[in-house]
Amino acid sequence: MYGFGEMIAKLKANPKTIVFTEGEDPRILEASSRLLAGNFLKPILLGDPDVINRNAEEEGYNIRGAQIIDPRHYDEFEEMVSEFVEIRKSKGMTPEQAREILSQSNYFGTMLVKMKKADCLLGGATYSTADTVRPALQIIKTKPGNSVVSSCFILVRPSAIGDNEVIAMGDCAINIDPTEDELVEICGETVECAKAFGVDPKVAFLSFSTKGSAKSPSVTKMQNATLKAQEKYPDLPIEGELQFDAAVSPKVARVKTPDSPVAGHANTFIFPNIDAGNIGYKIAQRMGNFEAYGPILLGLNAQINDLSRGCNAIEVYSMAIITASLA
CATH class of the missing domain: 3.40.50.10950 (Rossmann fold)
Known part of the structure; x- marks a missing residue:
């Protein structure tokens, strides 16, 4: 870090x-x-x-x-x-x-x-x-080219055997229900913030569905946002839509999406809405022993x-x- x-x-x-x-x-x-x-x-x-x-x-x-x-x-x-x-x-x-x-x-x-x-x-x-x-x-x-202000949290979990574990989560504090295009913008800003903390970003667009396992407007939004982000940032490893277990567990990823280089190894997470983001970072903070830094405002x-x-x-x-x- x-x-x-x-x-x-x-x-x-x-x-x-x-x-x-x-x-x-x-x-x-x-x-x-x-x-x-x-x-x-x-x-x-x-x-x-x-x-x-x-x-x-x-x-x-x-x-x-x-x-x-x-x-x-x-x-x-x-x-x-x-x-x-x-x-x-x-x-x-x-x-x-x-x-x-x-x-x-x-x-x-x-x-x-x-x-x-x-x-x-x-x-x-x-x-x-x-x-x-x-x-x-x-x-x-907002900065030129940006349409929204967003935020991310940097979460750090101390390690006794090596470098601290560092992850980035966005947007957990500002945008209540971002659109597909806003999620793409949030992704770009969150990635840059993650890099400032030494994270080599591997981005997961999160959902309650993994690669079409469920259907809903929210799932469709995350699928489309993933495709748009992959097109806008072709050099970034981006995957979606992913459930959180498929995003972070190599064992689960091998079952749910075996061909993805990101699944199972994600460290930068894009949430579908503020409900998921705010709840998610606080669970990590309170039950996962992560220290949470933020919200860091992005896009200004x-x-x-x-x-x-x-x-x-x-x-x-x-x-x-x-x-x-x-x-």
Whole structure:
């Protein structure tokens, strides 16, 4: 696995600045103190400076070196308002509306990235995923050629006898019921994310059917998405539709789809919908002893990432490193 040691070394050679939209949160403060101690990533903490400093002092977190910005008292706020009005002019945005919206840390922080005052952003400790993604879609927008923002989770299971086991799963957090073409796009983005973590992708489009063993609109969708992905990415090993056991068990694969070079050895999984993806990664995390990193947002023009509201400080620290290293 391309692990955290390599990511930290990369950041030390090219330090980044990361915005935390919930700078008053103790979990963010603890993670920021660790990042500052490592001297490879500079946090920008959004919130009331008095509250941030008081919370850090009460918890014993050293955040000297972090930039603290109160969106209500930002020197370049009117410049930000003007740029936001221009971005949203097709929606009839007025300066008064822009000022109100930009007083919210999620929008303010995203504009800092847009204006290149920061390299990346991590939010969601208290915001919902939608509240992190919405400003990103409106301000940062999708990369050229992309139609959707998607996500993947990188799951890591430590091994005592060699390299850790690393797999990628998409999309487990954003798109509720992606179309065939959206699944192809999700596949391409998930593969690139998997490669960033040292995975040599072998892609399985998952279903409750293996190679036509069942029939339903969902099965047809995954069959067609597989064919489209194989056509778009001819150099990638892609198979589908596969049940999960056929995707990961060589013994089952020999029975269900004996001629497939991917079946039985897949490490990058594309789910038919968010129900399957979200349930699947959480089963792996809670019962398979995998550590889950994500959701890592994919398809945007800048690196914006989301936290679970149930995250702890270690998860914030890890996701900050991932976010900055992908920026």
